[in-house]
Amino acid sequence: MKTSLIITTYNWKEALQAVLESVKNQTRLPDEVIIADDGSSTDTSNTIKKQKEQFPIPLIHSWQEDKGFRAAESRNKAIAKASGDYIIIIDGDIVLNKHFIEDHIMNSKVDYFIQGGRVSLGKRFTAQFLTKYMQPSLFSIDIKNRKNTIRSSTLSALFSRKINSANSTRSCNMSFWKKDIIKVNGFNEDFVGWGREDSEFVHRLLNSDINRLYLKFSGIGYHLYHKENSRGSLKINDDILNTTINENLQWCKNGLDKHLNSENHENSCS
Numbered sequence: 001m002k003t004s005l006i007i008t009t010y011n012w013k014e015a016l017q018a019v020l021e022s023v024k025n026q027t028r029l030p031d032e033v034i035i036a037d038d039g040s041s042t043d044t045s046n047t048i049k050k051q052k053e054q055f056p057i058p059l060i061h062s063w064q065e066d067k068g069f070r071a072a073e074s075r076n077k078a079i080a081k082a083s084g085d086y087i088i089i090i091d092g093d094i095v096l097n098k099h100f101i102e103d104h105i106m107n108s109k110v111d112y113f114i115q116g117g118r119v120s121l122g123k124r125f126t127a128q129f130l131t132k133y134m135q136p137s138l139f140s141i142d143i144k145n146r147k148n149t150i151r152s153s154t155l156s157a158l159f160s161r162k163i164n165s166a167n168s169t170r171s172c173n174m175s176f177w178k179k180d181i182i183k184v185n186g187f188n189e190d191f192v193g194w195g196r197e198d199s200e201f202v203h204r205l206l207n208s209d210i211n212r213l214y215l216k217f218s219g220i221g222y223h224l225y226h227k228e229n230s231r232g233s234l235k236i237n238d239d240i241l242n243t244t245i246n247e248n249l250q251w252c253k254n255g256l257d258k259h260l261n262s263e264n265h266e267n268s269c270s
Helices: 013-024 042-052 071-081 100-106 123-132 153-159 178-183 197-207 234-246 257-269
Strands: 003-009 032-037 059-063 086-091 094-096 112-115 119-121 173-177 211-214 221-223
Touching (some): 003 071, 003 100, 013 032, 013 042, 013 123, 071 257, 086 094, 086 100, 086 178, 112 197, 119 123, 173 178, 197 211
Parallel strands (some): 003 032, 032 059, 112 211
Antiparallel strands (some): 094 221
């Protein structure tokens, strides 16, 4: 099984640097890393270029023009470039526990996708972390969801379970079979602005009989503190989400397929 790790980012090179360092320290490396860049400036591209020089696996920069928050389209473009059978998606503010990739791979199952949790770091802890890369423990101060710092195969086996609901969807820590992403046509690019594109995507997977494994005490990510994004697009995005729910949709028209076709054309001409 070949695994692709996709990292979304936008103009926070310090966080991306910390995330990439955590990738290099994994007990099991992915086969490639793809940066899904939603229009960052040259500071981010320079950071990626420097990392490429000594990165142990292929590091691919997928960039699109900055036209506002377009995470759905950015992820689709990165997915189209991915060569892995299994795709793990994180945000550029999620630093990985050293067993993160190993845990996602070990828990992967046919006809399932994985929803992982996160430890939320406070403003003070994040500031220290970005200079020292010191990961939190159960007893650290200035963190939330501290139980998520515990990694235990025994507890994970007891508490990880199938929950076929979109509740607590967090695209900052998820993994899927690429064939299942293709089956629902990826993320819906009608979503512009923050919010709901991940929940709508999950609903279409569930409507397509792809189950959700809610992973506990495993696949640990540390979420760096930052100011919240604008919620100004939520009304429109909620309407798109509700249409998918009410009509039990499995497929979105404005999705992944156009990028897959583009990638296939480029590869055939190269």
